[in-house]
Amino acid sequence: MFEVLIVDNHPLIREYISTLLGKEGYTVLTAEDGLAAVDILSEHHPKVIFVDLIMPNIDGQTLCRIVRRMPGHKDSFLVVLSAIAAEMSIPVKECRANAYIAKGPFKKMSVHILDVMELAKKSDFKAVETEVRGLEDIHAREITKELLQLKHHFEVVLASMNEGILEINGEGRIVYVNGAAIGIIGRVEEKLLSTNFVDLFKEAFRHRVVSYLEEVRAANGSPPSPGVEVQLGDKELELRVYPIREDGQKSIVLLMDITERKRFEDQLRRSQRLESIGTLAAGVAHDFNNLLTVIQGNTDIMAMDLQQTHPHYERMQEILRQVQSAKRLTGQLLGYARKGRFVVRLLDFNQLIRETVETFGRTRKEISINVELDPELEIFEGDAGQIEQMILNLLLNAGDAMPSQGALDIQTRNVGHEEISSEVFTPKEGKYVLISVHDTGTGMDSGTRERIFEPFFTTKEMGRGTGLGLASVYGTVKGHGGYIDVESEIGRGTTFRIYLPVKPALLGEGREDDLQKEQSAPEPASRGTILLVDDEQAVRKVAGEILRKLHFDVLAVDTGEEALQLFREHREDIVLVILDIVMPAMGGSEVFRELRGLDPKVKVLLCSGYSIQGEADQLIGTGASGFIQKPFSFRSLGRSINDIVGPEA
């Protein structure tokens, strides 16, 4: 005779049916719940399975569903045993069982059980009944009906939740999953049920999950510690476990898909890191500019006193050239920190690219360069100097990735924000111009890719790279309200894509800054007193000397308070105030306002190791006469002064 499996959580039912069928010659297997049944079905192939409808650890309806999907068991003759048949209609459609028997007194049940066994054999286990046998022997109870409706209600609630919910037993095996959990985990229900929960995760995360489960168990009913974050497939999940108090063994697991949230957090973290490095970089640039002012000023003065034939004259000129190089570096740092000079005008991007590519191509003839420029490319507003430097830096970077030979593809085209898809940013609405630069060079791993926009980060050997090229590219792109994306793999080259908005929201108001126009200025003659306010003693000293060489009398002070005091005393003699913006205690802005209060017509030349952006820009808007960027040369300071007070008579 064939095997029969009885799945019921009450030992009395299991014993009774086993005895009854054993006497008829059947081999009877028993399981106390759905989970134990799944285990038995992995080794046995019973032809008839009796399934109790309401059981802990995988209920009857779920077990029927699983059996119907199991390759070796889907043709089993399923008999549902139900104690609730009178109170509620059995979910016949969902169970897809062959027969249904209402639980009741054994002497009545025995008749139905034996009848059903006969039916199974006669029909070769194929007959299907939808009527419930034995209903006439029991009576409906309102109270049970209500409870069942409540249970059904909770099932509906669980099924409609966005969070994945699992129930795991004391051994960690899954006995319940809701629809969201199935979706998040990405496996069908029958594959999930009875699986060990921890086995869902890859080796790298298992340890974390296990120790979290242990931690929750050790907490012994107290509120669970914050969840644990793990990866499952390509998803980032947060996992929380809540022990079921009255049971003591089982737990509820809450699965939340936090992939999107993590992506935004990463994006935020990355941009915050770049921002803070930017602030640091700007601070360094500012201090260096002060130092360079002193070096340049002193050298200028010395050079002025020397004949060109003097053996040290050429050395002085070399110092001044090096100061100019250093100034370009601090300029790049300020560019990265978006504190650089910004001169906005309408730009022909294609033209800038053609020119830069030509310059670059001359230096790297072994690289084949393919340029595809969209002739309909939108004209956009930007700072030509910065954009040109940006293109050059991209090309140099690509060139460095191809030390011997390779190919470089440069393209431009118009794109709408909806065409831009990136994992690291969400573009604002509007039109953009895209430049993409693809090289066939060495490519980067993800660790390098993460850090390429950080200033001072370089993969080149000591002395070859400053680590500022891509950082200033980043600063320029951000300064123009654009986005940058990089795609790279070791051995497969790198593609940079830069999206610049056609109408950018530029930081600060762009203006044609004519303070530094290259023109030869006549040497000024003595024309009164200049009040020089700077907290750096060395800057005061050298600037004072330059001013005196320019035939001015100089009052030099290191604080705003002193400056105001001296201004009150010498108002009649002072033709100009040279005011450092960044000072401790009373800052340049405050001093400027006070000075204007004392004399609305006061002429003030602002200066800073930072740039015109920000405070200086605002002050010029409220009446300051000009701005000079440190480090300044003898000539440029002279020109700036001339522009304000007029040339020397």
Added chain:
Amino acid sequence: MAEELGLEENDALRLVQIFIETTEQDLLLLERAFADQDADQVRKLAHHIKGAASNLELTAITEAALAIEEKARSNLLEDTESRIAAIRSGLDSMCTEMTSWD
């Protein structure tokens, strides 16, 4: 009883033994739940006892368990103690009866 269940006497005896054992366990848990005034747990245990008693058509135990279950559903536990006593006495008389079979 064995005849009514369509079983031989030994088999019927084993069933009754299982019933007594499981019901005694359930009854101990029921008493504890009642002491804790945990109405939900009282209801579940009474339901369990009732199901098994009705299989064996033990009317007195079935009725007492049903009454506990229905009251506990409304969070009422006042008569639970006397009904537990009724179930216990039902079990005791079954034990006595079984001894007489031996």
